[in-house]
Amino acid sequence: MDLKLDGNAALVTASSSGLGKASAKALAREGADVLVNGRDPERLEEAVNEIGSVASGEVVGHAADVTEKAEVEGLVARAVEEFDRLDHLVTSAGGPAPYRPLEADDGEWYDTYDLLVMSVVRAVRAAAPHLRADGGGTIVNVTSRTVKEASPSNVLSSSVRMGVIGLEKTLSKELAPAVRANAVLPGSHETPRIEDLIEYAVDRGEIESYEAGLEERAEDVPLGRLGDPMELGNLVAYLSSPLSGYVNGQAVTIDGGSGSSTL
Template sequence: MSLLERFTLKDNVALVTGAGKGIGKAIALAYAEAGASVVCAARTLADVETVAEQIRRQGGQAIAISCDVNDADQRDAAVAAAVEAFGKLTHLVNNAGGGGPNSPMKLSWEEFDSSMHFNVTSAYHLIQLAAPHMIEAGQGNIINITSGAARYIQRNFSRYAAAKAALTHLSKMLAQDFAPAIRINAIAPGPIMTDALAGVMTDEIRQIMETNTPLRCLGEVEDIAAAALYLATPASKWVTGKVIEVDGGAESSVFPT
C-alpha cells in the first residue's frame, strides 16, 4: 500500500454526530471524499439533509438522521439506521457536544450534570452501541472531539472544561479496553472559526486571539477534518488512546481576559 493509499476510507461506514454544520459537517465531507459511506446525524434534520445531499452530488453515499444525542432512544436509532442503510458500521465520530462559560455560584448542579450527560455520557453510550457492529465488521475506529479547554486553567469555564477533560480521559481509558479490535482517539481543537464563534467575533477580539496564538491565525473546520481523516484511516493504524491537539500551538486560552 502506497503512502497516499493509507488515507482511504473506501468500503467503510461512518456515523458522525453533530454533522449538520461546523466541525461535524467538515468531517462528514472529508470522510465521504476519502470513500466512506456517511451517516450524518444532528438534531436539525434539514441541516444534515443538506450535508448528505452535498455528499451524494459529489458521487458519495450518505443518509441524514435526526438525532439528539441527549436522548438514548435516538442514539440507538442512529446506530441502527447506519447498519440498516449500509450493512455495517466501522467508524464513529462523537462530535456533538458543547457548552459556554459559567459562574460556579450561579450554574446549578442540574445544569452541570446535564453538560456532563451531553458531552460525556452520550459519547460513552454511542461507543457501547457501535462497538459490537465494529467487532462484527472486523474493524473499528472511534474519534471523540474534545477541546483545548480540557487542559487550560482559566476562570468561569468549569462546566465545559470538566466535561471535555472527562471525555479526553474516557477516550484514553476505552482505547485500552477495546484494543486491538477498535482504535479510539480524540482531537482537541483550539478556537475554530465556526458559525458559533463568528456570532460573537469582533475585529478587536479576533486580533487579540490571533496575537495570542503562536501561528497567528484561528483554525478552520478543515483543520480538524484533516486530523480526523488521519486518525480514521490506515495511516494511523498504530495510534490509539491519543489526543491530537489542533490549536495553532496555544498552551493556554487565547480568548481576551
C-alpha cells in the same frame, strides 16, 4: 494522500454544523459512506447536500438528539441498516454555555454531563459490536483543548469533557486490538458558533468588523489565524484511517500552537 477509507462506513454525531460537519465531510471526501446527524431537519438536509457534493460514497442524514438514549441507539441502527456495516464512530456535540466556576447550577452541570459524556457512552455502547466486526474499526472523540488547559470562563467544558478523555483512554485498552480509540482537542476554529459570537460583538459595537474580531481571537495563536474546520476534519479522517494504525489512546491537540501545556 489516499487514506484507504473507500468502502468504509462512518457515523458522525452532531455533524450538521461546525467541527462535526467538517469531520463528516473529510471522511466522505476520502470515500467513506457517512451517516450525518443533527437535530434540525432543515440544517441536516443542507449538511447532507454539502457533504454529498464532495463524496464518492453514500451520504445519509438522520435526525436524532444525542442526549436521548433511544435516539442514539436508533442512530447507530440506521447506519448499520444503510451501509451494512459500521467501521468508524466520530462523536461530537455542541459546547455548553460559558460559566465561571461558581455560576452554573446543578441542573446545568447534569445537563452538560448528559450532553458531553453520556452521549458518547451511549453511542459507543451501541456501536461497539459493529466496530469490532469485519476486521475492526475506530472511535474518534472530538472534545476541546480545555481538557488540557482549563478555562476560568468555561468551567463546564473544562471539567466535564475530562470524562470523555478518561472514557477514550479506557476504551483504547478495552476494545483493542480490534478497535482503536483516540480524541482530538481543538482550540479556536472558525465555526458558526465563533462566527455568531463575533457578529454579535460587532452588532453591540464592541469591535469594528468581523475581520477585526477574527484578528482579536487569533492574537495568541502563533500561526496568526483561527483554524479552518476542515483542518480538524482532516485530522479526524487520518485518525480513522489505517495510515494511523499504531495511534491508539491518544488525545491530539489542534490549536495552531496557542496552548501552553507541554504535554
